[in-house]
Amino acid sequence: MMQTTISKQSLPLVIWRRWHWLLWVVAVAVIYTWAVTGLHFTGLQESAASVSQSIVHGLVQPDWAYVYNGSGEDLVSLVLQTLAIAFLGTFISALISVPFAFWAARGGREWLHLRSGSGKIILTLIRTFPEIVLAIMFIKAVGPGSYAGVLAVSIHSIGMLGKLFSEAIENMDRGADEAIMSAGGNSGQIFVLATLPTILPEFISYTLYRFEIAVRSASILGMVGAGGIGTPMIFAIQTRNWPRVGIILLGIVLMVLVIDTLSEQLRKRLV
Amino acid sequence: MTSQAPHQPWLQRWHVKPIGWTILLVVLLVASSRMTGVDVGMFLSNLDQFTALLTRLSQPAWDYLPVIMRPLYETIQMAILGTTIGAALALPFALLAAGNLVHNRWLRSGIRFWLDLVRTLPDLLLAAIFVAIFGIGSTAGVVTLAIFSFGMVSKLFYEVIETIDMGPLEALESVGAGKLTVIWYAVLPQILNQFVSYFLYTLEINVRASTVLGYLGAGGIGVFLQRSLNEFNYSQTAVIILATLVVVMVIDGISNHLRRVLL
Known part of the structure; x- marks a missing residue:
């Protein structure tokens, strides 16, 4: 009989295989109970209905004069x-x-690579450092305004661009490199004649993609005083000027849609 | 061997395209640096203030850590609930936006356009609006993250649905199964692992996002971030940033591991 082929030793294994999904169910249940009970919901304010009504009203009748x-x-x-x-x-x-990417890109096959490992950690640190805090720090250095926004975007974006660039370098086709090397080219020539031309379209494509994200963050950096459309937005929300909020929201949505479409078209042509 | 060089159109011979792109880039760079008032000299002359801030940031006040444990948990809880609500809302929209399930082009492109609109809104902007509606607190944060992840998850989901194997669907349809039966028995089993993987990915992004939402009053650690920055108490800011970093890395690690197991 088939059933007798299951030996006594493997019985716990069989039970584990059959029932271990229950463990996941319990884990998920515990996490959700923790999440729901941990937050104390303030509920709706009494003014919520009237505020939402005036927001909708403001969105429908934006402040065109602005x-x-x-x-x-x-x-x-x-x-x-x-x-x-x-x-x-x-x-x-x-x-x-670009230099960060070459620092963080893994070259060989060894499991633990000191150079690329340290580069990857630095990039993760930059990525996790909140952009808003960076903006506030740069406001201390250069005063409120869009210059601080430029600095915040340019430092924060390194985290993601460096990571994408380094992955592009890791996955790139080394054929052209080897061709120049076998023809006797030195490392400078290999870089300029083979590596850069191979990698550049991908770099530009990632940069355009990051530009789409930067447009979104530049539109909120103004909320802390780093220039751009965010500053009048937060003033309008704080003064409950909903028609003004409506027109700014429309402006942001339109701007992001146009930039996303343009950048997508360019990226399609590149890669 | 031909002795003549191949004929080049003048567009190629004079490098019109690359030169044009370069001129465009330079014009855009000059215009935007004039518009933003970039001034390298000012940055260098104020560098001492910046480095003073950095030195104060590099001396974390560790005794502040117990104070921020509670809001840190709150941040994770907000991210979990917001992502779950957003993903649950996203599923029906993703099914309606998938080209292989819905053959009505108008419905499909209408829904896709609506999803595109939702995705254009930055997270902090949503937070500012929902704080005005729900008042200061984590409710505004959860709603913000729900809307934010709804936009992102629905796009990831319908792109997955469009890659499924149509065989099981056709088999069920040929024996007369209804739409819901087909979705339940033929679509969902094929995409469940991918869904969970994208859900975890969105959760990672939301944990990062939720750490700053509080800056505008939407609950979590951001409230304390704003307080410490307003009081110029940068050693507390440093502790908050480092603690956030640890939380983000732990969540990323768990989620990466689970996703590797799933796929």
Whole structure:
């Protein structure tokens, strides 16, 4: 009979295989109980209904006069300023990321690599350091305004760009490198004639992708005073000026949609 | 062997495209540096203030650690609940946006456009609005993270659904199964592992995001971050940043391990 082939020793294993999903269920249940009971929900404020109503009202009837009034503090100029922060920040960050990427890229096959390991840790540290705190630190150094935003974006983006670049280097095709090497090229020539041309389209593609993210962060950095559209946004929310919030939201959504579409088209052509 | 060089169109011979791109890049760079008022000299002349801040950041006040344990837990709890609510909301939308399940093009592109709109909104901006609605506290944070992860998860989900094997679906449809039966028995089993993997990935991102949401009053560790920064108490800020770093790394590690087991 088939059943007798299961020996006594493997019985615990069989039970484990059959029932170990219960452990997962219990673990998930414990985590969710912890999460739900740990938060004390404040519930809705009494004013929640009226506030949401006025937000919807403001979104439906935005403050069109704010779009352009020639003062330099209007929607169009601040959206352009936001884009400028993101563009300049991403560009500087891409330049700084290249050496970081070569530092963090794993070359050989050894399991523990001191150079690439240390580079990866540094990049993780930069990535985890909150961008808002960076912006506040740079505001101390250069004063409030979009310059601080540029610096915050350019330092914070290194974390992600460096990681993406280093992975691109790890996965790149070494054929061109080897061809130049076998023809007697030195390491400088290999880098300029083989490595860079192979890797550049991917680098540019990642930079464009990071630019899309930077546009989003540049639009909120203003909330702490680092320039761009975020500053009038937070003022409008604090003063409950919902038509103004509505037009700024529209502006941000439109800006992000246009930039995402443009960048996606460019990236499709690159890779 | 041909003695003539191959004919080059003038676009190629004069390198019109690369030169054009370079000029565009330079113009954009100059324009944006003028618009943002970038001034390297100012940064260098104020460098002492910056380094003073850095030295104060490098002396963490460890006795502050017990104070921030509770809000740190709150941050993780917010991230878990927000991601779960967002993912649960995202599933039906993802099914409706998948090209291989919904053949009505108008419905599909309508839903996709709606999801694109949701994805354009940055997390802190959502937090500012929801704090105005729900008041200061973690409820605003959970709602913010739910909406934020809804936008991200739904896109990841419908892209997975579009890659599934259509065989089981056709088998069930050919014996007359209804839409819900097909989704339950043919679609979900194929994508469940990927779903859980993307859910964990979103959770990682949300843990990072939730650490700053409190800056605008949406609960969690960000509240303390803002307080310490406002009081210029940078040694407390340092402890908060380091503790956040540890939490993010632990969650990343667990989630990475689980995802490797799943896929």
